[in-house]
Every structure is written in structure tokens, then in C-alpha cells.
Amino acid sequence: MAEDDPVAAWRAVLLVQDRVVRAIERDLDRAGLIPLTWYDVLLELAGVPDGCLRMQELGARVVLSRSRVSRLVTELEAEGFVERRPDPADGRATLATITRAGRAALRRAAPVYLAGIDRHFNRHLTAADRRTVTDVLQRVLDAHEPLLDVRR
């Protein structure tokens, strides 16, 4: 078995990300729930005390560009899951706030999302494996963005 392939670990990350994301998206779609990008945005907002974040902050926490987040928030607003309001502290900034309906949609999707992560990913790792993967990849991430922590 060739353990010395310098690209194997990286290829594994690429392939696993692709297969697992597709699987979870399929699960959510089949259950008639919100798409994964909506879930990720709502989850970030729900995870912060006031339920609101500046557009920029939101973009940094998610794997999407600022402009994509802007369009996504427009869609979420149309659905009543998020509200936009100006930041009182800085007139240039916009705060996206999760609504009660947004939290409800998130709550409905959560079981399927968590079950998906479990079934398509966690199930195949021991607790120790998960810890190692988290720690190791956190170090990679630190090199790219020192302030981002994968643990919420």
C-alpha cells in the first residue's frame, strides 16, 4: 500500500467533501426542506447571540463570496426567514437578522441535516478519528484564516 503519495490526503478531502455535500443536499431536497446554502446561512445567524451579523461577517463564516451571500439574503428575505436592517453603529453596514420563521425552518431542517452528517460522514469515523481530523484541519485553516474556528 502506497502511503507516500503526497497528494492522497488532499485528494481524500476533495472527494469526501464532494460526495458528502451532494448526499446531504439530496436528503434535504427529498424531505422538502431548505437547501444547504440556506441552512448554512441561517445556522450562522442562529448561532450568534442577537441572531444578526453584518453581511461581511456572514460571508467570512460560510464558503461563499460576499456577493453570493447578498443574493442569498435577498432570497431568504423574500421567504421571510431573514430581515435586513442598517447597522446603527455604522451606516455603511447592513445587519442580516434571522426571524422567528427562519429559526423554525432551521429547526425543521436540522434533524435531516444532522442525520445526514452522521450517516454520510461521522458514522465512518471513531470519536478519536473525528478529533484528529478536526485538530489537524484546524491547523491548516489557521494558516489561511487565523481567526476562524471550526468549533462553534
Next chain:
Amino acid sequence: MAEDDPVAAWRAVLLVQDRVVRAIERDLDRAGLIPLTWYDVLLELAGVPDGCLRMQELGARVVLSRSRVSRLVTELEAEGFVERRPDPADGRATLATITRAGRAALRRAAPVYLAGIDRHFNRHLTAADRRTVTDVLQRVLDAHEPLLDVRR
């Protein structure tokens, strides 16, 4: 430190994939080399004995849909990096074959690509970490696609 977050390891995979892919794409672009999707396709073709693969096989090895691969091969063909020919064994199938020019383009991009993987990913892992990540994620992959091996 909260080691019990059931989503942390998965989030780490998501974020690392995004940050590292973007970094490598930027490196290739700055050096005036082929884009990452072209690299991946050419690499798969170069890695197989005859330098040719059925479109379907190619799609399965890369993180792209069959239709995307079809369009990509059209672009690569226009550039002279790949040739299409019918499979003599099955008239329905098309074989994509890497050309001499394709191998040359791959060879030119390889140093930047490999340096990117090293600088943006491998550098932050010990050899033991890499092995663990590879083995663990290979198990996840096996559950999705039993026949795909991350080691070439």
C-alpha cells in the same frame, strides 16, 4: 475546548477544501497555467496506461458531473490537449485521450500544483497526520463509492 461538537470535523473538511482550492487556483492563474479543472482531468488521463478513459470513467474520478466533463473535454480538445475517439469495443462509448501537448501542459503546471498542495495543505500536517486523514477519509469514501481509491 469543546471536542464533542458533532459537526466540527465535517465543518473542517468543508472549510479546508474551500480555502485550499481557492489558494491553488490563484497560484495556477498567477503563473499563467491551466485551471485546476483542466489539471484534474489531464492528471487522470495521464495516470492511466493508455492515457485514455471513457467519458464516464473520467467523470467518476473527478468531482464533476458527466455533462461538465463532456464540455471540459471539448475545451481541452480545442486546445489540443485531448483527443476524442470512439471506443472500438463499444460504439456507444467515447474515449478521451491525452495528447503529447496535454502531457506537456500538465508537466508545466505540476510544479505549481504540487507546491500549492504542499504550501497550503501538507505543510501543516505531519506524515502521520496525512496517513490518518487519508485512511479515515478513504473509509468515508468507501461508503459512497466502494471502488474509488484516493491513492493513485
Next chain:
DNA sequence: CAAGATTGAGTCATCAATCTTA
């Protein structure tokens, strides 16, 4: 009819330019 590949049409995502406020 099923398998393999390609194409038409539409969605997703980004970059660069623009608008607004600091």
C-alpha cells in the same frame, strides 16, 4: 428498452463596477 454521451436551458457563483456612508 437500457447504456453512453452530448446539448438546451436554466441555476449557482463570482468578478468588476457602482453606490453609499465614514
Next chain:
DNA sequence: TAAGATTGATGACTCAATCTTG
């Protein structure tokens, strides 16, 4: 002048429908 956010234009990607051969 720069920072924050949005929009116009464009490219990347996918799904479903189609064409061809087994």
C-alpha cells in the same frame, strides 16, 4: 479616499431531454 454592500455581466455547473448504439 477607503470600507461595506449591492448589482450587471459573465462564466461554471447541472438537470433533463435527446441522440446513438447495444
